[in-house]
Amino acid sequence: MAKIESSFLDLGYLDGLAYRDSPIHRLDPRIKLITTLLFIVCVASFGKHELAALLPFAVYPVALLVLAKLPPGYILHKILLAAPFALGIGAFNPLFDRATLLHIGSVEISGGWISFASLMLRVVLTVSAALILVACTGFDSLCLALARLGVPGVFVVQLLLLYRYLFVLTDEAMRLSRARSQRSFGRRGWELPVIASLLVQLLLRTLEGAQRIYLAMQCRGFDGELRLLRPLRIGMTDVAFLIGCTTALLGLRFADQAPALGHAIGGLLSW
Known part of the structure; x- marks a missing residue:
């Protein structure tokens, strides 16, 4: 039940961040949406072995995070939740692409490891930009x-x-979980028939709640x-x-300066 309640509060917290006041929050939602989409397209358009050229793009989400006064720990936590999906996609890259593309001293780095690092960096950049967009704009806007x-x-x-509907679903799940915990003790109440019954009740209750909301x-x-209530003006x-x-x-x-800047940042990090 604690996990369900924390998930519900987490959704509400993300919505609450949109009501803060900052230069980024006051921008028109259309402008923020267009720039975020452009950022994602630019990041996704690089080749799979281009890693250094992606590093300068980290300035965009970091600048928005600072200007919007958003909690970096919360955004980082959300990025970590999306990281396992990227890990599952790119984990096999080092196995299939073993050609050496980079030497760092006596260490040889294959193209698979570079493409894996590039994929993870893309995920971090795009997910952080999307989260910041929602956190400083609001889903309704x-x-x-x-x-x-x-x-x-x-x-x-739709x-x-x-x-x-996620809020309706989470609210009903909290009620069912609380009722189950009050009618059981310890690990009892987690048997497969009980869980199946709870899932059926959850579906029926959320459908009924959705119908009431629609009416x-x-x-x-x-x-x-x-x-x-707030009109959109650019x-x-x-x-x-x-x-x-x-x-x-x-x-x-x-521009030709982007790879050079990325290589310079990469050299500073490796130093």
Whole structure:
């Protein structure tokens, strides 16, 4: 039960971070979404053996983390949760790609290890950028930004309702877990038939709760269009942020200085 409650509070904490006040929080959600997508595309577009050129891109999430005044420990914890999936994907790279691509003194490093490190760095950069985007914008504002940018409304509404459904699911799971713990002792109550029954009850209760929420939304006149009390306006600060980030990201991606800067940072780290 403690794990379920901590997961529920964790979802609420991520939403709560979006209500803080900082220069990044005050930017238009569409601008932040576009720059984050551009960052992810630039990071993902490098070759599998390009590691040093990716290092300068770490400046972007670090700068946003500092300017938005977000807790770095929380973001790091979320990145570590996504790391096992990347480890499972890239763990076999050193086995299949054994050609030596780099020498550090007398140590030979194969292309598999370089591609594995490159994959892990991409995951850290992209996941951190996505988490910072949600933490300094809010999921509701992000969905509204998607709708304003031309994403089909059906997809946006489904995405928003799926996110909100997680809270309903977690709340019902907390109630079932609390009821089970009050009716059992020690490790009793975790038998397979009991767990199967709890999962069935969880599904039925969440479906019933979702139906009640849908009827309540209809009673309040929901017509499928997303609205926010705070209107979206793009000001000069938003334009300057977009131009600055776009210029910097495209410069790091296509300019010749990006690999050199990455090699210099890599040399400092190895030193």
